[in-house]
Amino acid sequence: MIPYKTIIKIDRTDKQPVYIQLTNQFIDLIKEGTLLPQAKLPGTRTLSDLIGLHRKTVVACYEELELQGWIESVPKKGTFVHKDIPILRQQKWTGKMLPGQEDKPGFSFKRNSALDRAFPQDYEAGYMYVNDGVSDERLAPTKELSILYRKIANKKHTLKYLNYGTTYGNLELRETLVYYLNDTRGLNITKDNILITRGSQMGMFLASQLLIENNEYIVIGETNYSSADTTFEYANAKLLRVGVDENGLDTEAIETCCKKYHVKAVYTTPHHHHPTTVTLSAKRRMHLLNLAKAYGFAIIEDDYDYDFHYNHAPILPLASHDTYGNVIYVGSICKTVAPVYRVGYLIASKAFVDECAKLRRFVDRQGDAILELTFSSFIREGSLDRHIKKAVKHYKGRRDLFCKLLKEELRDYLSFKMPKGGMALWVVLNKSYSWSAVAEAAKQQRLVIPEWRRYDMAGIKHNAIRMGFARYNETEIREFVVRLKKTMLALDKQY
DSSP: OOOOHHHHOOOSSSOOOOHHHHHHHHHHHHTTTTTTTTEEEEOHHHHHHHTOHHHHHHHHHHHHHHHSSSEEEEETEEEEEEETTTOOOOOOOOOOOTOOOOOOOOOOOOGGGOOOOOOOOOTTTTTTOEEESSSOOSSSHHHHHHHHHHHTTGGGGGGGGGOOTTTOOOOOHHHHHHHHHHHHHHEEEEEEEEEESSHHHHHHHHHHHOOTTTTTTEEEEEEOHHHHHHHHTTTEEEEEOOEEETTEOOOHHHHHHHHHHEEEEEEHHHHHHSOHHHHHHHHHHHHHHHHHHHHHHHEEEEOTTTTTTTOOOOOOGGGGGGGGSSSEEEEEEEEOOOOSOOOEEEEOOHHHHHHHHHHHTTTOOOOOHHHHHHHHHHHHHHHEEEEEHHHHHHHHHHHHHHHHHHHHHTTTTOOOOOOSSSOOOOOOOOSSOOHHHHHHHGGTEEEOOGGGGGGTTOOOOOOOOEEOOOTTTTHHHHHHHHHHHHHHHHHHHHH
């Protein structure tokens, strides 16, 4: 007989009910083969006496096991392990596990090398991180948003939004964004031209999956947003890289590509090119739009930081000048408010938006309708505009201080141009040094420069990376520069 008294262990301090603890232990005994199919179990009175539990607890355990199909009761004969329970063939335990074996699946699956990138995780306390140019979450209007969210969630008419909804996104937010984007970005769209996404990255993914057939061409900059590169490579696109100078993407080079290849799309971040922060000139904007019309390609316009401009009014997006339906405009509220609020949009012709909505159903059925309603109210009440004005004031001051300190303390090592907007600098390292060496030495100063190679996916050896300034306050910026200077001085001793 199984020594139930010694192998059954009940923890009365555990929040899990005792009968469930007992049930789970019986399941383990069956799965590991200690209790075989058709093995007879003790009667409820017998087992309750053996393990010191109330008979009702054992009865509840047996009822749960029978309900789950592990055991069966036979009238006048007793209770037995179900005869149809398969015996698991377990590997013999040797006491050792081979390296990596604990993560090895028992099946094959498709891998894509385009996804093999190590993304930075800046969670370790006491360290400072060179970021890509992200907003300061401490400035996020979380209190105002939480009050709005709670207020909306508590309304009776909101209950209908707790069920499945449209894959286009909440209608109220779509209508609000139509008015807001038409007013602030010079667009001329209706609700039929907009799909709510979980951020601009989802918009790019949907667009690339629908645009690109196997090995079709997409044009990007020699320097480019590396996540966009990965997105297009995952869609099996062939990347054609063109130069980027102080006027943005070289549209003459794009035209040359169009004459040689069947270009399906051009990806651009014209307001502040990612990563170099330069703005696409008016002449090149018009040239690119004319090329799109002449050669029939799509322009994927990623307007990731339109709201942050310091020296002049923002330049209207390409989408505001698009009269032929060539532009797919993606953006988000995540960058503006805080990355955790996954609310973005994709804007294009109705036919393309409709197809994106179909695909979205099988990627991410829908977003958070209550959050979308919250942001609709947040925008309509003018709160988003107020937040932007507040953030711009903070970020301009941080940009100015960051540039001032870098020039004063690190002019012998770094060069850059002060950006007119955005949340980052494009910093070129003195050719006497490498970012590889800097990144390694910086660890001693508790400064992390993660994934710096992503800024030169084309391998042109520009020796530059992107340095975000918006996330750090003035005290943190000063500390950042101190750590970076100590890093460079330590490197000098090695050379």
